[in-house]
Amino acid sequence: MIDVLENPAWHALLTGNSLLALGSDQVKFFDEEVSPFVGLENNTTDNFTELANLLPNERVCVFIDPAQISVPAPWSLLNCVECYQMVFNGKAVEHTGEIKVVDLTDEHVPQMLALTQATNPGPFSQQTIRFGHYKGIFDGDKLVAMAGQRLTPSPYAELSAVCTHPDYLGKGYAKLLLMSQVERLLKSGGVPYLHVRHDNERAISVYKSLGFEVTRKLFFHVIKKAKT
Structure with missing residues (x-):
């Protein structure tokens, strides 16, 4: 069985994000205004060459x-970020508090x-909202x-x-929003996961306390296409 989370961008562009996918059978990517992530079926020189042929000069991308x-x-490497991938393996806690969680739309x-x-x-x-399901907390009219x-x-x-x-840290807003997303996904049959820098010990500890488990290490390569 294929472990889709080993190559998450490629399999996302094939499946759940397919309506946002551009590219070819071996190389896929999002519009620049949606996301910098690109996916390759296989990590080969030919596929990197094809990606370069499909994208404009100086386009910055992220390859996992x-x-x-x-x-x-x-291509040149601008940065490489070492991250842990964490998959949810806990129980959802339904939000019953007084804090209102609002669906975010284009106006926001x-x-x-x-x-x-x-x-x-x-x-x-500008178009990242097209991934969908963004939710927010407001103080009056301020997100x-x-x-x-x-x-x-x-x-x-x-x-x-x-x-x-x-100005609003320490109020539990991030935890509330994160678990609201978890609850939504579990109800729809989805499996929540996330990525976090390997050295962000505080965030890793919080995610573990919420039911996420480290499953693997991945490298996020920030690459740029040189002028040709």
Whole structure:
């Protein structure tokens, strides 16, 4: 049986994110305004060459692999981030508190962009909301916390963009939003998972306390296509 989480971007572009997929039979990617992630059926020089032929000069992408790799020309490596992949193996806790969780829509995109720029939870662009299921918490009209999903290699769904404005930390908003996503996914037959930097011990501890388990290490390669 194929372990789709070993190559999550590729299998997400084949399955749960297929409506957002561009590319070919061996190489797939998202529109730049949706996400920088690319997926290769196999990590080969030919596939990196095909990816370069399909994308414009100086496009920055993120490629995930279980090993730290060297990328062939015309690609250059800008950064490599070592992460743990964690899969949920706990029980969902239904939210019954007074804090209102709001579905986020296109009208909220400017505030979502501002919040991610202030907190840097990972890549987030003008059309990232197309991944769907983004939810937030507001203080009046101000978005102060949010969470959503990203790579969805069925039946798995990656929880992403979990962030809280610095002025609102310590209120439990991130945990509430994260578990709201977990509850939604489990009810629909999905399996929640996420990625976290291997050295973010505080976040790893929190995720473990919520029912997530480390399953593997992955390397997120930030690559850029050189001018040709």
